[in-house]
Amino acid sequence: MTAGPAFTCVLDARAKLGEGPVWSVDEQALYWVDIKGRALNRFDPATGANRAMALPEEIGCVAPRKGGGFIAGLRSGLWQLDGEGRPVTCLAANPEGQGASRFNDGKTDPAGRYLAGTLDEPKAGGKAHLYRYDRHGLAVLAGGLLTSNGLAFSPDGRTLYHADTPTFTVRRYRYDPATGAISDGEVFFRLEPKDGDRGRPDGAAVDAQGCYWSALYEGGRVARFSPDGGLLSEHPVPARCPTMVAFGGPDLRTLYVTTASAGRPADELERLPQSGGLFAMTVEVPGLPVPPFDPAA
Numbered sequence: 001m002t003a004g005p006a007f008t009c010v011l012d013a014r015a016k017l018g019e020g021p022v023w024s025v026d027e028q029a030l031y032w033v034d035i036k037g038r039a040l041n042r043f044d045p046a047t048g049a050n051r052a053m054a055l056p057e058e059i060g061c062v063a064p065r066k067g068g069g070f071i072a073g074l075r076s077g078l079w080q081l082d083g084e085g086r087p088v089t090c091l092a093a094n095p096e097g098q099g100a101s102r103f104n105d106g107k108t109d110p111a112g113r114y115l116a117g118t119l120d121e122p123k124a125g126g127k128a129h130l131y132r133y134d135r136h137g138l139a140v141l142a143g144g145l146l147t148s149n150g151l152a153f154s155p156d157g158r159t160l161y162h163a164d165t166p167t168f169t170v171r172r173y174r175y176d177p178a179t180g181a182i183s184d185g186e187v188f189f190r191l192e193p194k195d196g197d198r199g200r201p202d203g204a205a206v207d208a209q210g211c212y213w214s215a216l217y218e219g220g221r222v223a224r225f226s227p228d229g230g231l232l233s234e235h236p237v238p239a240r241c242p243t244m245v246a247f248g249g250p251d252l253r254t255l256y257v258t259t260a261s262a263g264r265p266a267d268e269l270e271r272l273p274q275s276g277g278l279f280a281m282t283v284e285v286p287g288l289p290v291p292p293f294d295p296a297a
């Protein structure tokens with residue numbers, strides 16, 4: 001394992017719970033959300049400008065939609081948003097209700113289906129699930145979860161990675177891009193809970209060499225894992241709670257990471273005043289473009 005280059009702040013956003021970065025190749029812009037700030041954001045790296053679009057409820061994840069607008073995971077369910085981030089149509093209600101559950105991390109699959117999971121807010125019952133949404137509707141892929149997170153695909157689209165953050169575990173599944181079915185789940189890696197300072201696996205992305213980049217919540221770093229689950233390198237982030245990574249830039253060699261500030265202790269925010277910001281670093285191995293959500297998939 002090597003200590004790699006560090007992230008620097010590209011947007012001092014002071015988000016409550018920054019999450020869900022996704023790069024739009026068409027627009028050369030980064031969309032990201034502030035879950036607790038109830039906003040969809042568009043960051044333009046060419047100008048450094050960020051535009052925040054307010055939402056009526058928490059938004060956990062988002063993806064550009066083929067034909068315009070977005071698909072997004074809100075507390076109440078999966079929604080189609082228009083180009084201004086306004087909810088237009090509820091595509092699927094949150095099957096767990098809204099009392100103690102909301103949509104969290106999501107990602108499109110190679111065919112343009114949308115995978116998204118929920119968060120069990122009391123973090124006691126393992127009531128969260130991972131879902132797949134396509135033209136057939138919503139289907140359960142996995143259950144018994146606390147915080148569904150860390151979705152990413154291998155370069156050939158045949159392996160799905162998925163984290164359950166509070167259990168410190170990332171699993172991998174065989175994925176059938178033709179049907180969106182998963183099988184043969186196994187532990188990809190599990191971090192040591194007793195080593196609390198090193199964080200828990202949150203949002204993720206895979207690079208062109210098939211390595212898995214994981215934002216380590218409460219670990220103050222992003223780590224890169226080989227396709228066999230070995231830790232390759234660690235990259236400090238000047239915020240204690242990195243939440244999700246995404247590759248962007250013209251050559252997909254900029255790795256962005258969102259961070260959280262909500263609920264963090266005052267001394268931590270004093271020491272790390274850019275918590276809640278958007279950070280980036282240049283990487284040697286590029287990422288892979290994430291396809292838009294395709295309503296026909």
Ligand SMILES: O=C(O)[C@H](O)[C@@H](O)[C@H](O)[C@H](O)CS(=O)(=O)O
Pocket residue numbers: 017019035104105119146147149165166200202203217243
């Ligand atoms: O995915 C996220 O960033 C969640 O929305 C966060 O709240 C965070 O991942 C989560 O709280 C971590 S954990 O469930 O407490 O371990």
